Amino acid sequence: MTQDELKKLALAYHHDKQPGKVAVVPTKPCETGEELALAYTPGVAQPCLAIKEKKENVWEYTSRGNLVAVVSDGTAVLGLGNIGPEAGLPVMEGKAVLFKHFADIDAVPLCLGKVFNEKGRTDAAKVIETVERLEPTFGGINLEDIGAPACFEVEQTLKKKMNIPVFHDDQHGTAIISLAAILNALKIVGKKIEECRFVVNGAGAAGISCSRFYLTAGAKRENFIMCDSKGVIHRGRTDLNPEKAEFAAETSARTLEEAMKGADIFLGFSAPNCVTPDMVRSMAKDPIIFAMANPVPEIFPDVALAAGAAVVGTGRSDFPNQINNVLGFPGIFRGALDVRARDINEAMKLAAAKALAELAAEPVTPEVKAQLAAAYPADAAAGMFDGNDGKLKIDCVIPKPFDPRVVPRVAMRVAEAAMQTGVAQLKIDDLAAYEASVAARIRK
Numbered sequence: 001m002t003q004d005e006l007k008k009l010a011l012a013y014h015h016d017k018q019p020g021k022v023a024v025v026p027t028k029p030c031e032t033g034e035e036l037a038l039a040y041t042p043g044v045a046q047p048c049l050a051i052k053e054k055k056e057n058v059w060e061y062t063s064r065g066n067l068v069a070v071v072s073d074g075t076a077v078l079g080l081g082n083i084g085p086e087a088g089l090p091v092m093e094g095k096a097v098l099f100k101h102f103a104d105i106d107a108v109p110l111c112l113g114k115v116f117n118e119k120g121r122t123d124a125a126k127v128i129e130t131v132e133r134l135e136p137t138f139g140g141i142n143l144e145d146i147g148a149p150a151c152f153e154v155e156q157t158l159k160k161k162m163n164i165p166v167f168h169d170d171q172h173g174t175a176i177i178s179l180a181a182i183l184n185a186l187k188i189v190g191k192k193i194e195e196c197r198f199v200v201n202g203a204g205a206a207g208i209s210c211s212r213f214y215l216t217a218g219a220k221r222e223n224f225i226m227c228d229s230k231g232v233i234h235r236g237r238t239d240l241n242p243e244k245a246e247f248a249a250e251t252s253a254r255t256l257e258e259a260m261k262g263a264d265i266f267l268g269f270s271a272p273n274c275v276t277p278d279m280v281r282s283m284a285k286d287p288i289i290f291a292m293a294n295p296v297p298e299i300f301p302d303v304a305l306a307a308g309a310a311v312v313g314t315g316r317s318d319f320p321n322q323i324n325n326v327l328g329f330p331g332i333f334r335g336a337l338d339v340r341a342r343d344i345n346e347a348m349k350l351a352a353a354k355a356l357a358e359l360a361a362e363p364v365t366p367e368v369k370a371q372l373a374a375a376y377p378a379d380a381a382a383g384m385f386d387g388n389d390g391k392l393k394i395d396c397v398i399p400k401p402f403d404p405r406v407v408p409r410v411a412m413r414v415a416e417a418a419m420q421t422g423v424a425q426l427k428i429d430d431l432a433a434y435e436a437s438v439a440a441r442i443r444k
Helices: 003-015 033-039 045-053 055-061 085-103 124-132 150-161 169-189 205-216 256-260 277-281 301-306 329-338 346-360 366-375 377-381 406-420 431-443
Strands: 067-072 106-111 140-143 166-168 198-201 224-228 265-268 288-291 311-314
Touching (some): 067 085, 085 106, 085 431, 124 150, 140 150, 140 169, 140 329, 150 166, 150 169, 150 205, 166 169, 169 205, 169 288, 198 256, 205 224, 224 256, 256 277, 277 301, 301 311, 346 406, 406 431
Parallel strands (some): 067 106, 140 166, 198 224, 198 265, 265 288, 288 311
């Protein structure tokens, strides 16, 4: 498909029949005078009074327990940059569609204006003040496409101020999915995460948050070299914000090319075609490469594999091992909402990553294979889903987004971790039955 064809189809998709991608659909009937009296005045006064008497009743009589706000100020939208809240609205609507389709979560896109400083960048205090006031309405907050470094302050402050989950998907979604892929790739090449040398190209929200998360999973800080647009982030630089300074390395390397020598894992959150075959050849034996720049990766998979890479992933759906955030946030929020979690903590994020990793290594049942074949006919024709022994494959170290097992498994593991770490306000006694119930809910 050419770019002109894609543009025409995408604009028609968003415009035809009814502009946009989301709408409000009532969950109760309102067809008779009696139903009208129950839905609104005078009947609606009864749940209002019940909630006034006991605030926790809001979860019993409103949609709050299944409602997430997708909040953005449009300062870091996809690879488009600071395009503003109006231009970012189609992305937030899209996120709401994915919440509903994959996890039956109702999500409202909220694009914030007038939250910028004199340079047109995010004023963290204004975003924090606005979002904090939304708490009585929503069960969770999904922050999206808010530029660094303000995004770090926004999320960290809101997590302290609010008693519902606050999750910046650009930071943690990519971290969770990529860690799952790394864990399985390391099994294939026979390496341990604590012994691997990492090169991270791109020091924005994704690069920094992913690196922090890999440390939680066992990687060693001294084994990281991070690069930004000016080259290697080293201890001699004086132009670093606190987040970048956290990963300043004691190294003589000054360029990406120099940093790549002897590295085991490359993570790209940066620019197209910035990694060459010679750089791959300079890495350690059986290197792992996740080149996630979109739409053009840092190096294309065929080029990386030809240069000696053992496992390669990208952010694109037309290549194997897609690092796609939709593998994470629907199940994470489903699990968090179902136990009424006050937070999405590190244990819950690790549980989500491990759930994805374990799924990729499990046998594919005929029913699941049929659903995957319908969603990915080219991959099915190439034999990607063949075999039922559960053995990891280099082109399938992470599940596919339309694998029907993903959301139920992630939700179950996240709910379990929330209960174990004390942030859950509800208890699920039978986790296996809960996983099955989520699967049935999504099918319905």
